[in-house]
Amino acid sequence: MTSSDTTPDKAAGPSAWQRRIAGEWHGRPSLFDAEGTWAGYEDIKRSSVYRDGATTYYMDGGLEGGGPLAGRFRLGAPFAFGVADADTDRIYEGPDFHGSGQPYGSFVDARYYGPGWQVGLNTWNQVLDDGMTQVYSSVLYEGWAVVGCFNGLYTRTTEPELDAEASARVAELLAAETRCGPVPFVLPTKERGTYAGRCELWTADQKPAGTVEVAVELQPVDLLRTRHHVTWSGALEREFTVERRRDGNRSFLEGPDAWGSARAFGRANFPVWHLAGEAVEVKGREFAVDAAPGMNAGRQLAVVYELSAGNRLESVLHGTLTWQPAA
Missing domain, CATH: 2.40.128.20 (Calycin beta-barrel core domain)
Structure with missing residues (x-):
C-alpha cells in the first residue's frame, strides 16, 4: 500500500x-x-x-x-x-x-x-x-x-x-x-423470546454488502443457563445453537455449534466465540441500550459483530435488536 x-x-x-x-x-x-x-x-x-x-x-x-x-x-x-x-x-x-x-x-x-x-x-x-x-x-x-x-x-x-x-x-x-451506567448486562432469565432486527453487513474493505435479518431466540434452562438459537438470513446465511452459562459479569458459550466466552462491563457485553469445525471467529459487543436498575433485562440491544475467517477480518455486522416475547 x-x-x-x-x-x-x-x-x-x-x-x-x-x-x-x-x-x-x-x-x-x-x-x-x-x-x-x-x-x-x-x-x-x-x-x-x-x-x-x-x-x-x-x-x-x-x-x-x-x-x-x-x-x-x-x-x-x-x-x-x-x-x-x-x-x-x-x-x-x-x-x-x-x-x-x-x-x-x-x-x-x-x-x-x-x-x-x-x-x-x-x-x-x-x-x-x-x-x-x-x-x-x-x-x-x-x-x-x-x-x-x-x-x-x-x-x-x-x-x-x-x-x-x-x-x-x-x-x-x-x-x-x-x-x-453501572447496571450489569443481563438477558431474560425466565422469559422465552427472541431478540430480532435488521442489521447492516459491511465487507472488510468497508463496502456495504447488504442487510441481514438477525434473530437470537432464547430458551432459559435455569437462572444461569440459556439456550441461544441464532439465525442470520439475507446477505449472510448462518444458523447455530449454543448454550450460554452466566457467572456474574462473565459468560461462557458451551456448544454445540460455537464455543467461547464474554465479559461485561456494565451494560456492554464483549463476547468472542468460535464456530465449531470452522476457522471462523466472531468478536462482538452487545449493549443493552434500555437497561435500568431492577430485576429485569434490557429490551433493546445495539450489536456489532466482527467476523474473521482464517484470522483475517471478513465482514462487520451491526444494528439494533428488539426483544419479542414468545407467544
Whole structure:
C-alpha cells in the first residue's frame, strides 16, 4: 500500500463518517476496572471539527470517582488531536492520541494509543438509526492486558448554543446515564423470546454488502443457563445453537455449534466465540441500550459483530435488536 492509498483528499470535503458525527456529543460514560467493577463516571463533551480542509478532534470533561484508576484517567487539560480524515483510514495524528479508526457505515472501529492515559484503546462507536444517539465503548489496554473500560450512550447537538429542546435532551441523557451506567448486562432469565432486527453487513474493505435479518431466540434452562438459537438470513446465511452459562459479569458459550466466552462491563457485553469445525471467529459487543436498575433485562440491544475467517477480518455486522416475547 502506498501513502496515496490512505492520504485524504482535502478538496473532496469531509468524509461520510465525519459528516455523520458532525456537531457536539454529550455523554457521561462509566469507567470499569479490568474485572468489570464499576469505578466512576467521566463527564464528556466531544466534537470532531472539519474546517478549511483539516479535522481536529476535541474532548473536554472530567472524571468523577475512579477509585484506583482515578490518578491515571484524570488529566489537567482537555484533549485535542489532529485527524487525517478519510472514509478508509482516519489517522489520529496526535499529540494526545496516535492510531487510526476504520468506519463501516454507522460504526467505527478505532485502535490507538493515549500518552496521557498511558493506555492503548480499542474504541467502538455505533451511531443508531435516529442519527442522534451513539453507543460508545473504549476497552483500555497495557500491551495485550485489559486494564479497564469506558462505555455509555451519547446524544448529539448540532448548534453551538443549545436551545430549550437540546438542553432538556442532554440533561435527560446525563441523568439516565448516571442512573443506568453501572447496571450489569443481563438477558431474560425466565422469559422465552427472541431478540430480532435488521442489521447492516459491511465487507472488510468497508463496502456495504447488504442487510441481514438477525434473530437470537432464547430458551432459559435455569437462572444461569440459556439456550441461544441464532439465525442470520439475507446477505449472510448462518444458523447455530449454543448454550450460554452466566457467572456474574462473565459468560461462557458451551456448544454445540460455537464455543467461547464474554465479559461485561456494565451494560456492554464483549463476547468472542468460535464456530465449531470452522476457522471462523466472531468478536462482538452487545449493549443493552434500555437497561435500568431492577430485576429485569434490557429490551433493546445495539450489536456489532466482527467476523474473521482464517484470522483475517471478513465482514462487520451491526444494528439494533428488539426483544419479542414468545407467544
